Amino acid sequence: MNKIKVVAGIDIGGTNSVLGLVDAKGNCLVKDSLPTDAQNGPDILFETIFNRIDELIFRHEQALDLIGIGVGAPNANYYSGTIENPVNLGWGIVNVVKKIDEHYHLPGAITNDANAAALGEMEFGVAKGMQNFIEITLGTGLGSGIIVNGELVYGQDGFAGELGHITVKRDGRKCGCGRLGCLEAYVSATGLKRTALTLMAKMTVNSTLRLLAPVALTSKDVFDAAVLGDELARECFQYTATFLGRALADCVAIFSPEAFIFTGGMAKAGDLLLEPTKQIMEQSLLPVFRNKVKLLPSGMDAGDAAILGSAALIWHQKHAQG
Amino acid sequence: MNKIKVVAGIDIGGTNSVLGLVDAKGNCLVKDSLPTDAQNGPDILFETIFNRIDELIFRHEQALDLIGIGVGAPNANYYSGTIENPVNLGWGIVNVVKKIDEHYHLPGAITNDANAAALGEMEFGVAKGMQNFIEITLGTGLGSGIIVNGELVYGQDGFAGELGHITVKRDGRKCGCGRLGCLEAYVSATGLKRTALTLMAKMTVNSTLRLLAPVALTSKDVFDAAVLGDELARECFQYTATFLGRALADCVAIFSPEAFIFTGGMAKAGDLLLEPTKQIMEQSLLPVFRNKVKLLPSGMDAGDAAILGSAALIWHQKHAQG
Numbered sequence: 063m064n065k066i067k068v069v070a071g072i073d074i075g076g077t078n079s080v081l082g083l084v085d086a087k088g089n090c091l092v093k094d095s096l097p098t099d100a101q102n103g104p105d106i107l108f109e110t111i112f113n114r115i116d117e118l119i120f121r122h123e124q125a126l127d128l129i130g131i132g133v134g135a136p137n138a139n140y141y142s143g144t145i146e147n148p149v150n151l152g153w154g155i156v157n158v159v160k161k162i163d164e165h166y167h168l169p170g171a172i173t174n175d176a177n178a179a180a181l182g183e184m185e186f187g188v189a190k191g192m193q194n195f196i197e198i199t200l201g202t203g204l205g206s207g208i209i210v211n212g213e214l215v216y217g218q219d220g221f222a223g224e225l226g227h228i229t230v231k232r233d234g235r236k237c238g239c240g241r242l243g244c245l246e247a248y249v250s251a252t253g254l255k256r257t258a259l260t261l262m263a264k265m266t267v268n269s270t271l272r273l274l275a276p277v278a279l280t281s282k283d284v285f286d287a288a289v290l291g292d293e294l295a296r297e298c299f300q301y302t303a304t305f306l307g308r309a310l311a312d313c314v315a316i317f318s319p320e321a322f323i324f325t326g327g328m329a330k331a332g333d334l335l336l337e338p339t340k341q342i343m344e345q346s347l348l349p350v351f352r353n354k355v356k357l358l359p360s361g362m363d364a365g366d367a368a369i370l371g372s373a374a375l376i377w378h379q380k381h382a383q384g
Numbered sequence: 385m386n387k388i389k390v391v392a393g394i395d396i397g398g399t400n401s402v403l404g405l406v407d408a409k410g411n412c413l414v415k416d417s418l419p420t421d422a423q424n425g426p427d428i429l430f431e432t433i434f435n436r437i438d439e440l441i442f443r444h445e446q447a448l449d450l451i452g453i454g455v456g457a458p459n460a461n462y463y464s465g466t467i468e469n470p471v472n473l474g475w476g477i478v479n480v481v482k483k484i485d486e487h488y489h490l491p492g493a494i495t496n497d498a499n500a501a502a503l504g505e506m507e508f509g510v511a512k513g514m515q516n517f518i519e520i521t522l523g524t525g526l527g528s529g530i531i532v533n534g535e536l537v538y539g540q541d542g543f544a545g546e547l548g549h550i551t552v553k554r555d556g557r558k559c560g561c562g563r564l565g566c567l568e569a570y571v572s573a574t575g576l577k578r579t580a581l582t583l584m585a586k587m588t589v590n591s592t593l594r595l596l597a598p599v600a601l602t603s604k605d606v607f608d609a610a611v612l613g614d615e616l617a618r619e620c621f622q623y624t625a626t627f628l629g630r631a632l633a634d635c636v637a638i639f640s641p642e643a644f645i646f647t648g649g650m651a652k653a654g655d656l657l658l659e660p661t662k663q664i665m666e667q668s669l670l671p672v673f674r675n676k677v678k679l680l681p682s683g684m685d686a687g688d689a690a691i692l693g694s695a696a697l698i699w700h701q702k703h704a705q706g
Contacts, residue, residue, distance in 0.1 A: 193540075210532045210537050213532075213533050215532050215533075215638075216533075217516050217639050217640025218515075218641060218642045219672075219673075221640050222516075222639050222640035223638065224638070227637045227670050229630065229634060229668070239670055239671075313638075315546040315549045315550050316530070316537075316544065317544050318538070318539025318540050318541055319539060319540060320540045346551065348546060348549050348561055350541075350543050351543065354540065354541065
């Protein structure tokens, strides 16, 4: 019997890490998860992860053939194979691809979660067959993975694709990066909460959002209120869409992509965000680009997306090699 | 004797067109120019150009072997091989690559002048060996050719790379494209003239620029005055640099390029523009990108740059094929 070739996809999160074995078609055949426990250091984490993978492979030894390991992690650098000073994890520089090579003698690769999501989308999601598109992850922050001519934009140092940190408002909101007016200070779960406060100050309408202490307010509260027709909450999405739509129009002038594809927790807002965003984007475009660019939700199952994205790092290399 | 392989490079301008024969190392061996006479239509122009090339080749038949024809032109589309409704020329859609194929049965390619400049820079100029950089042409407008992973960014339709039309000031200056606040309304020869008027209104200092009728004012006047120490003229470059530097910082977040390379008439301002631009860019960058990105003047001889860029279209294809 021919064994099924699989890639191990690993996603390192601030709290939990997940792993799974993914075949060439993007089926996640088995998966597992574990607490990241970053304070114990990267050596213990990766030893534990490799042991879990070894167990999964051992259990399915007759059926599965492991051909590579892909990793998604914060501050990951594809070129050097390292994780570099991730703030959330409190590590220094960790050479992950070297660890993979030492343990497996198999191809290994690492990148950040937004880049992994873009590759996953291209290999297994709604971007199949697309050569030029931009994946946008809307979570606590705003990440992006940009595909040009069928390849990721890594730039000279591996750190390209920081769409969340283009400046959209001069002297605007303080961003987590220390600068002012970054896109992610407006367009992200955190940005949406801040927008709710901005609009509570600006507008006079009643809103259920006014009943919640700002410290406890979540983007989910804003979403739920908007779904129930709360005027202020709906205006929050319109406000967010204004910043996002204009930024996308600038990206279209630069990249002329086939699509923007949205993933991450806040992407669940769906049309509540994407419809006004599309409208603002179209209004802001050069005529030559109008009615050409799609805004799409991710085509990957949210539960497996992180694993699929990481595994896609290796599958993409294999497919590119023919 | 082995013949020297050459590519014909053709640049179609609004007033004049130029052509030349370029070897693999970027030497422009012979060249010629002619009035574009756009009103006579594209058929006559290209027939004349092909005749000129044929004469040059015939004259050097023993020495030169023509292997392809590259063309730079406004509104050119690399994918379709066409020039599409160029405003300056008053044509409809012209299939240039088809004309080349019919006349020569040799590889032909076409793109706009900024993209051609980027390829020329990579093949023959200061971007040799660079895989990620952005060429910016500063003339009447602002054009750009963006290289990612060693290839031009064309996007889904061939029209990517319109950096001149990202919005840098909400409800700002009216741009030639009809929209408001585009980068090229601030950073271009035309933009510099407009900035002189803005600052004449804003500042109270004396300036030689106040002696000239606005209709006659040129960007060269502003440059000459700045060189002579005119305070208002110098402030014009500072103002321009503020918009350019911030826009470049956004581009770094997106592309993490090795360099921005400047060409075109206004690039002759050199350090008068590039030094303050570099300063503003560095101030605006995410820390991870600081002190990594070069701002460089073009390495191509200004007189041959358009021909070299067009010829590079074909030489780049040859080199990419190995």
